[in-house]
Amino acid sequence: MARLLQIFGFLSVLFRGATLSFQSLTIGGIVFLNFVARRANSQSEAINQTCLRWIRRAAVALAVMQLAYILASTLILMQSADMTLSDVSGANFVLAGILAIASALTIAALAGARATKSHAVMLPPAALILLSSVMTSHAMARLDYRLLLAIVTALHQGATATWLGGLFYLLIAIPCSPDNHFARQLIARFSKLALISVAVLAAAGFTLGLAYVGSLDAIYGTSYGIMVATKVVLFGTLLLLGALNFQIAHSPSGGGVIASLKRFGEAEIGIGITVILTAASLTSLPPAVDLRTYRVSPQEISARLMPQLPRLASPGIQDLPEDIYAAEVKAFDAGTLSSASFVPGQAGTRPNTPAEKSWSEYNHHWAGLIVVAIGLLAFLAQTKYFPWARNWPLLFLGLSLFLFLRSDPETWPLGPNGFWVTLQDPEVLLHRIFALLVIALAIFEWRVQTGRVATQRARLIFPALVAVASALLLTHSHSLGNIKEEVLAELSHAPLAVLGIVAGWSRWLELRLPAENKVHDKMAWLWPTCLVLIGLLLLNYREM
Amino acid sequence: MRPGQRILLAVWSFAAVAMLLMVCSAGAHAILLESSPSIHSSVAGPTIPITLRFNVRIDATRSRLTLVKPDASTQSLAIGKDAPADTLASQAQGLPPGDYRIRWQVLASDGHITRGEIPFQVTRP
Numbered sequence: 001m002a003r004l005l006q007i008f009g010f011l012s013v014l015f016r017g018a019t020l021s022f023q024s025l026t027i028g029g030i031v032f033l034n035f036v037a038r039r040a041n042s043q044s045e046a047i048n049q050t051c052l053r054w055i056r057r058a059a060v061a062l063a064v065m066q067l068a069y070i071l072a073s074t075l076i077l078m079q080s081a082d083m084t085l086s087d088v089s090g091a092n093f094v095l096a097g098i099l100a101i102a103s104a105l106t107i108a109a110l111a112g113a114r115a116t117k118s119h120a121v122m123l124p125p126a127a128l129i130l131l132s133s134v135m136t137s138h139a140m141a142r143l144d145y146r147l148l149l150a151i152v153t154a155l156h157q158g159a160t161a162t163w164l165g166g167l168f169y170l171l172i173a174i175p176c177s178p179d180n181h182f183a184r185q186l187i188a189r190f191s192k193l194a195l196i197s198v199a200v201l202a203a204a205g206f207t208l209g210l211a212y213v214g215s216l217d218a219i220y221g222t223s224y225g226i227m228v229a230t231k232v233v234l235f236g237t238l239l240l241l242g243a244l245n246f247q248i249a250h251s252p253s254g255g256g257v258i259a260s261l262k263r264f265g266e267a268e269i270g271i272g273i274t275v276i277l278t279a280a281s282l283t284s285l286p287p288a289v290d291l292r293t294y295r296v297s298p299q300e301i302s303a304r305l306m307p308q309l310p311r312l313a314s315p316g317i318q319d320l321p322e323d324i325y326a327a328e329v330k331a332f333d334a335g336t337l338s339s340a341s342f343v344p345g346q347a348g349t350r351p352n353t354p355a356e357k358s359w360s361e362y363n364h365h366w367a368g369l370i371v372v373a374i375g376l377l378a379f380l381a382q383t384k385y386f387p388w389a390r391n392w393p394l395l396f397l398g399l400s401l402f403l404f405l406r407s408d409p410e411t412w413p414l415g416p417n418g419f420w421v422t423l424q425d426p427e428v429l430l431h432r433i434f435a436l437l438v439i440a441l442a443i444f445e446w447r448v449q450t451g452r453v454a455t456q457r458a459r460l461i462f463p464a465l466v467a468v469a470s471a472l473l474l475t476h477s478h479s480l481g482n483i484k485e486e487v488l489a490e491l492s493h494a495p496l497a498v499l500g501i502v503a504g505w506s507r508w509l510e511l512r513l514p515a516e517n518k519v520h521d522k523m524a525w526l527w528p529t530c531l532v533l534i535g536l537l538l539l540n541y542r543e544m
Numbered sequence: 545m546r547p548g549q550r551i552l553l554a555v556w557s558f559a560a561v562a563m564l565l566m567v568c569s570a571g572a573h574a575i576l577l578e579s580s581p582s583i584h585s586s587v588a589g590p591t592i593p594i595t596l597r598f599n600v601r602i603d604a605t606r607s608r609l610t611l612v613k614p615d616a617s618t619q620s621l622a623i624g625k626d627a628p629a630d631t632l633a634s635q636a637q638g639l640p641p642g643d644y645r646i647r648w649q650v651l652a653s654d655g656h657i658t659r660g661e662i663p664f665q666v667t668r669p
Contacts, residue, residue, distance in 0.1 A: 093655025141600035141653040290599035
């Protein structure tokens with residue numbers, strides 16, 4: 001139970017992210033069947049069956065995630081507030097969860113029933129899933145305009161599911177289409193639905209932004225505002241991909257067009273899931289409008305972002321606090337923590353010492369130098385005149401070793417805390433996983449670049465890992481108390497994450513798009529550019 | 545494996561890995577806006593009215609207030625039923641001078657659990 005308590009914050013975001021993803025796939029599939037594949041005939045039976053199979057799987061996964069969330073939250077409440085099961089059973093999140101589970105299982109049963117003639121019977125339970133999701137959204141806890149915000153939230157989530165969830169079903173329907181003409185019809189119908197969804201999504205998002213962010217200074221001055229701004233930028237990227245798809249869908253020619261559309265669709269779904277995960281992370285942050293103190297001013301931002309020479313000399317390890325865990329517990333007991341609110345298992349935050357800040361800046365700046373070098377070599381490799389530059393992925397091995405040694409100085413091998421003990425700390429675990437990801441990335445991409453691996457799957461590992469690591473940055477370290485330092489750190493992490501996502505998916509598109517597509521060549525230059533920019537941003541990262 | 549399955553497998557794997565990595569995104573969004581007694585304040589005893597106002601609606605039935613006394617013993621505080629939707633109200637009686645803490649745990653209407661502490665000092669009336 002103590003371990004469950006320790007990771008409760010993590011679990012709640014994990015379940016929320018998974019729930020939103022599976023909810024989008026379930027609802028998106030039902031909308032797709034009813035409004036895009038609606039004129040399906042006996043020729044398109046394969047499309048129906050494939051879509052129904054994936055709707056059933058997504059609905060079951062949604063029910064499992066909801067059940068896990070209810071169980072974890074119920075156990076936490078029973079343990080931390082000394083309640084009985086019957087005390088907890090009437091809570092709003094339990095009722096919402098049960099509604100979602102019942103609706104999802106109903107959909108799974110309907111999708112599996114061969115006797116079902118019409119797909120419209122799945123629409124009411126899909127609406128109930130949306131209702132249950134709204135019941136555990138920010139809207140339900142607000143003091144003012146509760147009903148209006150609940151309706152807008154439902155529209156926002158419904159439009160997301162229709163667009164991104166539906167897009168997935170379009171991608172699996174195209175290969176099942178009896179002929180090219182039929183596939184083009186599906187694409188044309190989905191384009192119209194996607195256009196409407198995007199308009200609803202944008203309007204609802206704008207309204208929610210007004211309600212939860214409230215002012216311009218809250219956009220750059222709070223963690224919530226920065227995350228919303230990042231979501232908007234990613235939404236813009238999705239719109240760009242959607243526009244390219246729309247253009248392709250309405251162009252005259254055949255085979256290569258559908259191939260391009262599928263590839264853009266893959267990137268769109270990947271970035272869409274990142275946006276959904278960002279949204280899940282947002283639900284665990286206090287809305288910016290509620291945080292009136294500790295907002296960061298434009299002067300503080302410009303002072304922090306003003307370019308300076310990188311810090312290439314590190315403070316000694318003896319200058320760091322001996323044991324940061326002990327220091328945090330001590331600060332918590334003394335009531336001197338900077339956060340008055342925290343989730344179960346989290347002790348609050350302790351301001352970093354100057355030595356810790358210097359240590360972190362040194363880490364970021366050396367990492368920046370390595371990433372700039374990687375980006376420049378990748379650029380040279382793309383020109384084909386410098387074949388030796390194709391070995392650029394090996395530089396990632398140096399980066400991984402550097403991160404492993406320096407990211408957590410209080411742990412093995414530099415610090416007194418043993419390797420296994422500190423893996424229980426979520427932040428250390430995160431850094432260790434990150435170091436492993438970088439090693440995997442280095443090996444696979446080096447083999448790809450030097451021609452040792454030619455399979456398409458291996459070539460996609462680099463872009464996928466870059467995209468995953470960037471999604472990780474978007475969900476990295478939030479503070480309930482909205483400490484200024486936390487906001488300033490997120491202000492520098494958010495552009496890094498966006499550039500990483502663009503780098504990952506542009507490399508993906510370079511590998512996947514047909515060579516005759518005009519965008520293909522642009523993608524080949526976009527991702528090395530993003531890598532160089534990421535390195536430059538890291539070189540200017542500062543904590544004081 | 546069919547093309548659709550491959551795509552979905554890739555997409556879900558991506559989502560699973562990304563979510564697995566969100567280890568540091570702990571949080572919930574019910575935050576304490578103001579309290580009486582306020583953090584690190586001094587109040588005259590022995591009877592202390594207690595109110596905690598949050599930024600969102602609170603499920604008061606499933607929220608808890610605990611008083612930590614100077615000798616580290618604890619006492620559950622009964623939560624009043626008539627407070628506004630965003631407020632927990634209670635009262636502590638018979639408190640001699642000393643350093644106290646109010647431990648609070650709230651369940652927001654959206655299902656998020658948050659907790660915190662309010663250290664304060666009781667002085668002679």
